[in-house]
Amino acid sequence: MKRALSISCLWICLLVLSSSVIMGQDNHLDITPTPQSLVQKNGHFILNSKTSFAIGKTQRADLKKVAAYFQSKILYSTGYNLNIKNSGSSNAISLQIDKSLKIGNEGYQLTVTPKKVIVKAKTPQGVFYGMQSVMQLLPPQIESETIIDNVAWEIPCVEIKDEPAYGYRGMMLDVCRHFHDVEFVKKQLDIMAMFKMNYFHWHLTDDHLWTIEIKKYPRLAEVGSVRRNADGSIHRGFYTQEQIKEVVAYAAERYITVIPEVELPGHALAALTAYPEYSCTGGPFELRNKWGVEDNVYCAGNDKTFEFLQDILEEVIPLFPGKFLHIGGDECYKGFWEKCPKCKMRMQKEHLKNLEELQSYFVKRVAAMVQKRGKQVIGWDEILEGGLAPEAIVMSWRGMKGGIEAAKQGHSVIMTPTDHCYLDFYQGDPTVEPNTYSMLRLQDCYKYQLIPDSVDASLIMGGQGNLWTESVPHYRQVEYMIWPRALAISETLWTDARLRNWKFFVNRVEQQFERFDRSGVNYARSIYDPIIYPHWDKEHQLKIAMKTEIEGLSLFYTFDNTIPDIYSNMYTDTLSIPKNASMLRVAAYKRQEQAGRLIDITIDALKKRAAEGEKK
Numbered sequence: 282m283k284r285a286l287s288i289s290c291l292w293i294c295l296l297v298l299s300s301s302v303i304m305g306q307d308n309h310l311d312i313t314p315t316p317q318s319l320v321q322k323n324g325h326f327i328l329n330s331k332t333s334f335a336i337g338k339t340q341r342a343d344l345k346k347v348a349a350y351f352q353s354k355i356l357y358s359t360g361y362n363l364n365i366k367n368s369g370s371s372n373a374i375s376l377q378i379d380k381s382l383k384i385g386n387e388g389y390q391l392t393v394t395p396k397k398v399i400v401k402a403k404t405p406q407g408v409f410y411g412m413q414s415v416m417q418l419l420p421p422q423i424e425s426e427t428i429i430d431n432v433a434w435e436i437p438c439v440e441i442k443d444e445p446a447y448g449y450r451g452m453m454l455d456v457c458r459h460f461h462d463v464e465f466v467k468k469q470l471d472i473m474a475m476f477k478m479n480y481f482h483w484h485l486t487d488d489h490l491w492t493i494e495i496k497k498y499p500r501l502a503e504v505g506s507v508r509r510n511a512d513g514s515i516h517r518g519f520y521t522q523e524q525i526k527e528v529v530a531y532a533a534e535r536y537i538t539v540i541p542e543v544e545l546p547g548h549a550l551a552a553l554t555a556y557p558e559y560s561c562t563g564g565p566f567e568l569r570n571k572w573g574v575e576d577n578v579y580c581a582g583n584d585k586t587f588e589f590l591q592d593i594l595e596e597v598i599p600l601f602p603g604k605f606l607h608i609g610g611d612e613c614y615k616g617f618w619e620k621c622p623k624c625k626m627r628m629q630k631e632h633l634k635n636l637e638e639l640q641s642y643f644v645k646r647v648a649a650m651v652q653k654r655g656k657q658v659i660g661w662d663e664i665l666e667g668g669l670a671p672e673a674i675v676m677s678w679r680g681m682k683g684g685i686e687a688a689k690q691g692h693s694v695i696m697t698p699t700d701h702c703y704l705d706f707y708q709g710d711p712t713v714e715p716n717t718y719s720m721l722r723l724q725d726c727y728k729y730q731l732i733p734d735s736v737d738a739s740l741i742m743g744g745q746g747n748l749w750t751e752s753v754p755h756y757r758q759v760e761y762m763i764w765p766r767a768l769a770i771s772e773t774l775w776t777d778a779r780l781r782n783w784k785f786f787v788n789r790v791e792q793q794f795e796r797f798d799r800s801g802v803n804y805a806r807s808i809y810d811p812i813i814y815p816h817w818d819k820e821h822q823l824k825i826a827m828k829t830e831i832e833g834l835s836l837f838y839t840f841d842n843t844i845p846d847i848y849s850n851m852y853t854d855t856l857s858i859p860k861n862a863s864m865l866r867v868a869a870y871k872r873q874e875q876a877g878r879l880i881d882i883t884i885d886a887l888k889k890r891a892a893e894g895e896k897k
């Protein structure tokens with residue numbers, strides 16, 4: 282897939298000219314991701330019980346579906362069951378396909394006048410995105426799951442022309458470390474669609490669980506989907522093929538393509554527990570019940586391993602009509618291969634010089650099977666080691682370098698580097714966040730610059746946010762980790778980089794919080810928490826610098842164990858630690874109200890952090 286056509290200068294100029302409107306505080310113009318061009322006009326359209334959808338005389342089934350989708354969303358909160366008609370000269374939301382538009386296939390044009398809302402696009406997908414923008418122009422109550430009376434359902438008059446910067450705008454969910462059921466996955470697809478994301482990468486197999494039913498190998502689901510945790514508790518879950526089809530169809534209605542990931546040659550212990558004969562040692566194994574990577578991987582010397590994988594893929598491929606299939610490829614330990622007689626034979630026979638080449642042989646052999654079935658393979662950037670499989674798409678996660686290298690070799694790339702896209706990392710101070718590792722603040726996601734210098738931009742398909750779930754046991758926490766950081770990711774993938782503006786983005790994120798509250802979506806408010814930097818000065822005294830991620834907050838703190846409020850000391854400059862202090866307590870206030878969480882951190886913990894900071 283090629284990067285969508287670059288946005289014309291005219292659009293940029295239009296946006297700059299209209300930026301005073303956009304940057305304003307008008308809540309009704311809070312569309313995320315920011316449209317490429319938006320001009321506000323006077324007046325508004327009022328949606329009421331008599332408003333109808335107009336989808337044209339031909340009553341295209343695809344437009345009818347789009348209309349029906351939003352009809353039911355609007356019904357929930359307004360109680361209005363809008364009619365779907367052929368035409369309507371006033372009080373109508375007109376959905377139109379216009380192939381002559383000078384816009385990409387996912388783009389749309391939205392015109393709102395007091396009489397009419399017109400959404401035009403080349404494709405139903407474009408119309409769908411135009412309608413998502415309409416929803417965001419309505420008051421936040423539109424997201425309510427129950428009827429709300431006494432709301433003026435106004436849509437401000439606007440002229441929007443919009444299309445994505447990148448064709449691949451994804452989210453990955455790992456359901457192997459912690460399983461999440463179909464209903465929850467569907468809810469995430471709904472939310473992704475609101476922000477015009479179009480690929481759902483479903484990490485279905487790993488050392489810790491195998492989560493997809495394979496009829497020919499029933500033990501994969503029977504054995505591979507049940508884990509005994511280290512504390513003796515059981516964690517289990519898999520999807521039947523019927524459920525998979527249901528999710529794929531549900532996603533398609535939201536213009537989201539589902540990409541399954543079947544991990545190989547590593548991250549395969551759940552499969553090997555069920556069928557140990559495809560490992561080098563023969564097992565027996567148990568599903569991995571501590572985090573980290575398992576050493577036992579598929580045997581690369583045994584032809585039966587490839588037959589097994591082929592059989593699995595033969596069942597997986599028809600379930601996913603999209604053109605991509607992810608075969609993992611990351612973090613494969615090769616120590617057993619080194620000792621395994623069959624693997625050694627394979628290396629000899631195939632003239633493979635080292636274990637990296639054996640890994641490459643493995644990936645290439647499976648990639649060829651997948652490609653024979655008409656699919657393109659995606660692999661994590663380790664598939665570069667020992668030589669890339671022809672046509673393989675590289676998902677660059679260990680920074681951008683894998684992506685750069687792959688693009689230099691002429692391969693397509695999906696950028697998902699840890700320091701912008703890893704939604705399993707902390708997003709605020711570790712003392713108040715659920716336990717995990719490393720740091721990725723909202724701002725880090727927003728700074729995501731996909732195209733490094735020196736690569737052919739057309740090979741960068743786009744990017745995605747990744748949620749690994751080692752430390753995410755509960756579905757509410759999945760949402761907490763994804764939102765709002767995925768808003769930043771969606772904007773970096775949709776909106777032209779030149780139009781990005783952190784301050785304006787934060788305003789919109791804050792408006793979105795209200796919408797999430799209304800629709801029962803969990804999210805993190807970590808942007809309101811203080812950021813604390815303990816460090817040693819030249820005299821080796823502990824000092825504390827603090828700041829906030831967003832503007833408009835003041836920090837109040839105490840060292841005497843009392844709870845800070847606006848009458849406490851306000852932070853203005855680097856602090857020294859008073860004698861006998863044992864704890865710093867600090868909270869951010871927005872005007873008179875406490876905005877973020879109270880952070881309590883002992884002086885000992887601050888010292889430890891300062892030391893760790895020095896090591897970095």
Ligand code: TNX
Nearest residue numbers: 611612661678703705749750
């Ligand atoms: C690396 S990213 C992994 C995952 C872990 C993740 C934790 C990648 C291809 N592999 O298996 O869950 O780090 O952040």
